[in-house]
Amino acid sequence: MSFFKIDNMVKHFGGLAAVNGVSFEVKKGQIFGLIGPNGSGKTTLFNLISGYFRPTSGSIHFKGKRIDQLKTHKIIHLGVGRTFQVVKPLKRMSVLDNVIAAAFSHAITKHHARDIAEETIEFCGLTDRIGDLAKNLTIGDRKRLEITRALATKPELLLLDETFAGLNPNELNDALDLIGKISGSGITIIIVEHIMKIIMSISDHIHAINFGQTIAEGTPKQVAADPHVIEAYLGDQELNA
C-alpha cells in the first residue's frame, strides 16, 4: 500500500483541461516537489487533493483510502493538512485563536486545544506574535501562521502551496529552516513552488507539470537536466522578462 497516490487525474473547467492525466506517488517521509510554470495546474492539483474540487476522472488514495470524493474537512481529519497560495488568515482573530481553532480538530476541551496550539506556535517560532490579530501580521508571518495552523491539525501529509512567494531573503531562510524541521518530525510534505532553485535544494523527489500534464519526474538533478523542463521554464522566463 502506498502512502499517497494520484492516478490519472483529470479536471476540466468548462471545456478547458486544467489537469490532464497526472499520476504520481509520494512515499512516507519524503519532501515531494511539484513544479511547473504559472498556470500549469499545480494549485488545481492541490485543490483536488484537499477536496475543494471534485476530479472529472481519476482517483486519489491516501494511506490506502480513496479520498477524491470526500469533503475537505474529512480529508483534513484523515491527516492531510494544507496551506493556501493566497493566505487565508482568520483576520479578526488572534494568532493563538487561529491556531486553537485548528487544534480543536484533535481536542474537545479548550484547555487541550490551547496546549496543542501553544506547542505548535512555539515549534513554528511565532510565539512573540501570539496575541496579535492575524490581520496585523506581515506577509512572512501570515505564511508562517498558515503553516502553523495546518500543523495544528496534526497532519501526516502537509501540502504547502507557494510558501516562499513574496518573502524577503531573511524570511526565506526561516521558511526553509521550518520546512526542514517539519520534515524532520516525520511529516511527509508535498510542496508546490514556482521558484526552481529553492525547490531543487529541499526536495527528495520532483514532479514537473506543464499545461496540466506531466513533463518530467525524478530526482532534482534529473529533472533540472530534463529538456522539457528547461523549455517550459525558459519559455516562462521569456514571458516574465
Added chain:
Amino acid sequence: MDLFLQTLVSGFLKGGLYALIGMGMTLIMGVMGIINLAHGQIMMVGMYITYSLFALYGVDPYLSLFVSMPAIFVLGVTIQKYLLNPLLRAETILPENQVLMTVGVGMVLTEVMRFIFTSDYKSARTSYSNATFFLGEISFSVPLVIDLFIAIMMTVALFLFLVKTDTGKSIRATAQDKEAASLMGINAERITYITFGLGSALVAAAGTLLMPIFYLFPDIGGPFTRKAFVICVLGGLGSTVGAIFGGITLGLAEAFGATYVAMEFEDMIGLVMFILVLLFLPGGFKRITKI
C-alpha cells in the same frame, strides 16, 4: 384545454414584466454582489410618479415612462452614491451592511409615500385598461400585450447596451471581477452608480407598465421585492439571461397556481419555488444556461 392555454398566455404575459423586474435586480446583484431589498419599493415610487402624472395632468401611463425611468435612475444613483458606497469604507463585521441599508431605504421610501399619498388604493384606469382581444377562444389583455412588447424592446436595448457600449462592457467586466476591472482603469465607483440607477430604472419601467392594469398602495413594494429575488434565485444570482427565464417561470407558476390550486396561494407559490430551487437546482437556471 382552453383554460390551460388561457392560463399559459396570461402567465407568460405577466412573466415578461417579471423578467424586467428580475433583470434590474440581477444587474445590481452582479456588479455589487448584494441583494437589493428595496427593489420593489423603488418600483413603488416609480408607480407613484406615474400615478401622479396621470392624476394631476392626465398623462398616459405609457408616456410617463419617459419621466419615471429617468427620475428613478437618479434616485438609484443617489442611493448608491450617498448610502451604499460609503459603507464599503467602514470596517465592520457584517458583510451584509449594504443589504441592511437597502432594507432601511425600503422602509423610508414606503413611509414617505404613505405620508404623501396615504395608504389608500390608487389606480390609473385608462380607456384601454380593460380592453381585450381574442385569438380563437383565448383572450389577450391589450395593456399586457403592449407591456410585453415594451419589455422585450427594453430587454433587447439592455443587451445591446451591455454588449456594445463601453459603459455596458465596463459593467460586465466589473461584475466578473471587480479588482481586475479597476486595474484595467474602470472607475468602479461610477459603474456602481450607473448600475444601481439602471437596475432601478428597469424596475421603475416595470412598475409604470403595470399601472394601467394594477392598483397601487405604499406596501406594494415588499411583495415585489420578494418576487424580484425569487426571480433572481430561479435564474441564478447575477445572471441576466437567467432573470428572463426566472421571470417567465414565476409568471407561469403564479398563473397556474392561481388557476389550478387556489387564488390565495398565489403569493406563496414563488416562495415555495424558491425553496424547491435551492433544494433541487441550487444555482438556478444559470447552471443550465451557463450565462
Added chain:
Amino acid sequence: MKVKNRRMMTAPLAALLFLLVFPLFVSNDYYLHLMILALMWVMIGSAWNLLAGYTGQVSFGDAAFFGTGAYTAGLLVNHLGWSPWWGIPLGGVTAALLGLPFGWICFRLRGAYFALATLALNEIMRHIATIWESLTDGMVGIMILQTFYAPIDSPIGELSSKTPYYYIILFMAVFSVSTVIWVMNSKLGYYFLSIREDQDAAESLGINTHYYKMISLGIAAALTGLAGGFYMNYMGFIDPETVFSLHDISIMAILVGIVGGVGSVYGPAVGAFIMVMMQEAFRTGGFGLLDAFAEYTGSQFVATSASLITGAHVLGFGVLVVLVIRYMPNGVVGDWSRLMKFILGRFQRQV
C-alpha cells in the same frame, strides 16, 4: 474568548443586579411591560447575534422562529389543552426543528442565499399560519387565558401581575446571554468565528462548515422560539401579522443586534433596551412629552407635528436604520470608544 477579565464583568453584573431589584421599586405596569419586552428582545437579539455576528450568517427572517415558538404554545393550549408554559420549552424545540432542516438546505450554497431564504421562510410561515385556518384560526389569531392577570399579594405588599412574567423573562434572558458566552468559549465558538472569517480556511482546519452553520442556526432558532413561547404566555394573544411580522420582529431583531453591536456578547442586550425605548418613544410621541408640550404651549403647530411624528413612527424607524448603519455600523458597544470621543470632543470644545 471575549470575556476574560473581571473588569469587563462589572458592568453586566451591576446591570443584572439592577434588573433583579427593579420590580421591587417600580410597580407601574407600563414600565414593567417595557422592561419585559426589552428583556425578550435581549433573548432574540443575542440569538440573532450568535448566528449573524459570530457565525457570519445574517438572518432576515427571525420571525419564522419566533412565530413558530409562539404558535407552538398557542396551539398546545387550543388543541391539546396543555398549560401554555409547556409552550416555552416546546416552542424552542419546534423552532429548532424548523431551523435545522432549513439550514441543511440553504447552507449548501454560500453567499446571499441564506439571507434570501430566511426572508422567504418568514413569509412562508406567515402564509401558512394565515391559510391553515383549521389549525391556526388564520387571521383571527389565538387567544389564551393568561396565568397571571390580577395583582399578587406578597409579604412586601401587592405586586403587579406582570412581576412573575418579569422574573421569568429575566431568567430566560440571562440564560440566553450565558448560553452565548458559554458557546463562544467552547469549540463551537472557535468554529463559528472561523466560519465567519473565512469559510475555505475553516474547511482547511477540519471544520465541517455546513454542519456547524446548522448548529449555530439551531441554537439561535431554539432561543428565538423560546422567546416566542414566552410571548404567547405573556400577551395572551397572537396572530400571523404580529408574530410573523417582517418589520416588527425580523428587522427589529437585526436592529437590536446592530444598534447594540454585532459580534459582541453584551451588544444585543444593550441594543434591546435602546430599541424598545426608541420604538416606544416614536410610537407615543416621546412618551407623550410632545402632546404635553403641545398642551402646555397651546400651539396648534406643535400638536400637529406631534400627531405627525406619532403617525410616522415607522418612517422614524426606517430613518434610524439608515443612520445607524451609515454612521455607527458597529453599534453602541462596538463603536463605544468612537462614540465617547465624539461626545467628549463636543463637550471639551464647549468647555
